[in-house]
Amino acid sequence: MSNEQYKGVIPREKVIEIITGDEPRLLVEEADQAGRQLAGQLTKSQIRNIFGAVRQIQMNWPPSVSQEEERARVRELLLLKPKLAYQAAREPKVKPLADVLDLAIDQIAGQRVRFQRFVELFEAILAYHTKYGGK
Numbered sequence: 001m002s003n004e005q006y007k008g009v010i011p012r013e014k015v016i017e018i019i020t021g022d023e024p025r026l027l028v029e030e031a032d033q034a035g036r037q038l039a040g041q042l043t044k045s046q047i048r049n050i051f052g053a054v055r056q057i058q059m060n061w062p063p064s065v066s067q068e069e070e071r072a073r074v075r076e077l078l079l080l081k082p083k084l085a086y087q088a089a090r091e092p093k094v095k096p097l098a099d100v101l102d103l104a105i106d107q108i109a110g111q112r113v114r115f116q117r118f119v120e121l122f123e124a125i126l127a128y129h130t131k132y133g134g135k
Helices: 012-020 024-039 044-059 067-078 080-090 092-108 112-131
Strands: none
Touching: 012 024, 012 092, 012 112, 024 092, 024 112, 044 067, 044 080, 044 092, 044 112, 067 080, 067 092, 067 112, 080 092, 092 112
């Protein structure tokens, strides 16, 4: 995804820093702003459709799994990218969130600790979306 195409609600460099680093304060600040912005654009069900798939991957990817199971989870995670693209094409209001999630998935690189940061970021965005009145 080139810089011109990225329309995420969190700046590109901050998404990378949140997923690849260990910056919980940055995660919370950016999720707060993203949730506030998305509250007026997306319904909770539009976000939960994607979040449900992420939760399923999380439940199947405990801290200690075989390499084969880990590869299967990474595969499931990567297959979220076309689903995000489809939802964003179908409903353009989804694109700002889809871009953030797509970029975040690229940063995970098969590392469970990064996947956990991705889940935390997504959970926080959803929580702030609700806080700011997302329906």
